[in-house]
Structures are given as structure tokens and as C-alpha cells.
Amino acid sequence: MTDYLLILVSTILVNNFVLVQFLGLCPFMGVSNKLETAIGMSAATTFVLTLASVCSYLVYTYLLVPLDLEYLRTISFIMVIAVVVGFTEMAIRKTSPLLYRVLGIFLPLITTNCAVLGVALLNIKRDNSFVESILYGFGAAVGFSLVMVLFAAMRERIAVADVPKPFQGSAIAMITAGLMSLAFLGFTGLVSI
Amino acid sequence: MSSILIAILLLATLALIFGAILGFAAVRFKVEGNPIVDQIDNLLPQTQCGQCSYPGCKPYAEAIAGGEKINKCPPGGESTIIALADLLGVEPEPLDAEHGAESAVPMVALIREDECIGCTKCIQACPIDAIMGAAKQMHTVIADECTGCDLCVEPCPVDCIDMVPIETTVQNWHWDKPDNLIATSKEAH
Numbered sequence: 001m002t003d004y005l006l007i008l009v010s011t012i013l014v015n016n017f018v019l020v021q022f023l024g025l026c027p028f029m030g031v032s033n034k035l036e037t038a039i040g041m042s043a044a045t046t047f048v049l050t051l052a053s054v055c056s057y058l059v060y061t062y063l064l065v066p067l068d069l070e071y072l073r074t075i076s077f078i079m080v081i082a083v084v085v086g087f088t089e090m091a092i093r094k095t096s097p098l099l100y101r102v103l104g105i106f107l108p109l110i111t112t113n114c115a116v117l118g119v120a121l122l123n124i125k126r127d128n129s130f131v132e133s134i135l136y137g138f139g140a141a142v143g144f145s146l147v148m149v150l151f152a153a154m155r156e157r158i159a160v161a162d163v164p165k166p167f168q169g170s171a172i173a174m175i176t177a178g179l180m181s182l183a184f185l186g187f188t189g190l191v192s193i
Numbered sequence: 194m195s196s197i198l199i200a201i202l203l204l205a206t207l208a209l210i211f212g213a214i215l216g217f218a219a220v221r222f223k224v225e226g227n228p229i230v231d232q233i234d235n236l237l238p239q240t241q242c243g244q245c246s247y248p249g250c251k252p253y254a255e256a257i258a259g260g261e262k263i264n265k266c267p268p269g270g271e272s273t274i275i276a277l278a279d280l281l282g283v284e285p286e287p288l289d290a291e292h293g294a295e296s297a298v299p300m301v302a303l304i305r306e307d308e309c310i311g312c313t314k315c316i317q318a319c320p321i322d323a324i325m326g327a328a329k330q331m332h333t334v335i336a337d338e339c340t341g342c343d344l345c346v347e348p349c350p351v352d353c354i355d356m357v358p359i360e361t362t363v364q365n366w367h368w369d370k371p372d373n374l375i376a377t378s379k380e381a382h
Contacts, residue, residue, distance in 0.1 A: 067199055072203070080211075083215060086218075087214060087218050090218045091222055093222060094222035094223075
């Protein structure tokens with residue numbers, strides 16, 4: 001039980017995917033202009049990351065390892081993730097129009113995100129078990145969401161702040177992200193995993 | 194050698210299965226568009242003229258489904274408004290003059306060809322591509338395609354486009370349409 005908790009703390013705070021491992025930076029910069037879209041993106045990412053880590057774990061353990069084809073992991077993971085997300089998107093669109101309106105446009109966007117493939121590959125590198133894989137993916141997603149929402153909230157404040165002209169727009173966003181990353185370095189050593 | 198074959202086979206099988214899953218999902222989870230929008234769109238004249246201030250008939254149909262007024266379509270005229278009112282269960286209203294008047298007789302655009310300077314402005318204005326021609330060449334209107342929406346008259350810099358009524362010939366003459374063809378006009382009598 002403690003192990004599982006440690007995995008969560010580790011992925012959310014200590015080894016945060018965005019600010020410490022620098023994965024998934026494009027949505028972090030691209031979709032964080034408004035808090036509302038950032039929340040939508042976070043929800044979609046949480047969903048996709050958890051699902052992707054489960055499916056890629058299954059494919060790796062029950063297909064690639066028995067056939068001695070571990071070197072095919074990258075291409076097969078990309079395929080698995082794309083299919084799972086595509087399928088879910090269609091199913092959501094049919095069954096729950098409301099959920100589709102919240103997640104819809106972000107789902108295909110997140111499919112090819114490096115954080116998604118990163119989670120799948122790191123799971124294998126760390127020899128995670130099935131439950132650990134789920135938690136690792138979920139924790140990574142929660143960490144992503146946390147940073148995303150914080151960053152979007154900050155950018156909304158910065159948008160109305162009196163920023164010097166050379167720093168306006170993306171420049172100040174980059175500086176803010178850097179400072180946040182520095183702040184998250186403070187969690188280093190909180191847990192060792 | 195055999196390991197390569199196995200790898201290729203595995204990837205091909207995976208791709209096949211995934212393709213089948215997605216294909217199945219595309220059929221199984223097919224989402225129909227809003228049916229009322231299609232019904233409204235069927236009643237509109239499909240001139241795509243934009244006089245209703247929407248970029249075409251389909252967007253206007255979507256707007257009507259979302260609560261827009263039904264009296265903004267001059268090409269459709271009164272008959273379209275009555276049909277729409279009947280479909281949506283609202284009171285028919287007179288045509289909104291702001292968006293143009295309904296012409297009493299069907300019109301067709303005619304370019305006075307010896308005055309045409311070949312500027313292509315009317316070609317760009319035509320919503321249904323019924324004007325033929327190229328830059329510096331004389332243009333002409335394909336009369337069978339023209340819906341008479343008069344959007345090409347305004348952009349012409351030399352004013353060489355006229356709206357002429359379609360003459361009744363032996364080919365296109367028909368009996369007057371019966372008065373009480375639709376339910377609403379029956380009730381009125």
C-alpha cells in the first residue's frame with residue numbers, strides 16, 4: 001500500500017512529467033491560455049494516460065515479451081494508443097455528448113503527445129507490475145493536470161498584469177514555466193523511488 | 194530470418210485487428226446530424242446566396258434550429274416562410290425587407306457581353322458558380338444554373354449585368370400551382 005502511495009507522490013510531485021522530466025510540453029504551453037481549456041485538456045490527458053499505460057502494459061507483457069519482440073515496443077505502443085483513443089472518442093461521442101463536448105477536441109490532440117508514449121516506455125523501464133503501471137500512468141496524469149491548471153491560472157493573471165514589452169506573450173510564459181520548474185525541484189528527495 | 198517474419202506478421206496482425214476495431218466503431222457509433230437541421234435545409238432554396246447574412250443555406254438552417262427568425266430568405270420568398278412555419282409550428286411572418294425583396298417573377302442574370310471587361314469580380318461573387326469566364330476574357334452566365342440571387346450585380350465595375358425576367362416559352366410554361374397545396378393555406382380558407 002505504501003509503495004502505491006509513494007508511486008503517486010513520486011509521479012505527481014517529485015518526478016513531475018512536465019516540470020521535472022520535460023515531457024508533454026506542447027500542450028503545457030499551447031493550451032494553457034485559458035483555465036477552462038486547461039481543465040478540459042487535463043481531464044482528457046488523465047483519461048488517455050491511464051488508459052494508455054494499461055493497454056501498452058498488456059500488449060508488452062502478453063504479446064511482445066513471449067514472442068521475443070521487445071524491440072517493437074515503440075511502434076506497437078503508438079499503434080495501441082492511437083487505436084484506444086480513437087475508439088474511445090467515437091464511443092464517447094455516441095454515448096455522452098456532454099462529455100464529448102468537454103473532452104472531444106482534446107482527445108485526438110493528446111494521442112500523439114510524448115508524455116503518453118513516455119509513460120508507456122517508463123513503465124517498462126521501471127519493471128512496473130500491472131497495478132503499478134496503472135498508478136504510474138494515473139499519477140503522471142494528475143501531476144500534468146496539477147501543473148497545467150496552476151500554469152493556466154498564472155497566465156490568466158499575467159495576461160492583465162503590466163508586463164514589460166519585450167517580455168509580453170510567450171516570453172513571460174516561458175519564464176514563468178522555468179520558475180515553476182525550479183520550484184518543483186524543491187520536492188527532490190521527498191521520496192526516493 | 195524467422196524472427197523477422199514473426200515481427201512482420203505480428204505488426205500486420207495487430208494493424209489488421211486495430212483497423213477492424215476502428216472500422217466497426219465507425220459504423221457502430223455513427224452519429225447522425227441534427228435531423229431538424231436537415232429538414233430545414235431541405236426547405237431552403239439552396240441558392241447559397243448569403244442574403245440572410247449567413248454564409249449559406251446550411252448555416253442558416255442551423256441558425257433557425259437554434260432560434261433564428263425564419264423570414265430572412267428572399268430567394269425562397271413567402272412559400273419558404275410558410276413551409277418553415279409549418280415545419281416548426283410557429284406563425285409565418287412577412288419577409289424581412291432588410292435582407293432584400295422577393296422578386297415577383299423568376300429572374301436570371303444576363304451579362305451584356307460586349308461591355309464586359311473580364312474582371313472576374315462577378316465570378317467570385319456567384320455563390321453557385323453559374324458564371325463562366327477568365328481574366329480579361331468575356332464572361333457569361335449559365336442561365337440554367339442561375340438562381341437569380343442578384344449577388345453579381347453589385348460587384349460589377351462597369352454595370353453590365355442585368356437581371357431579366359425569365360420569359361415564358363413553350364418549354365418552361367406550366368399550369369398555375371394550386372392554391373391550397375399545403376396544410377396551412379387550407380386552414381386559412
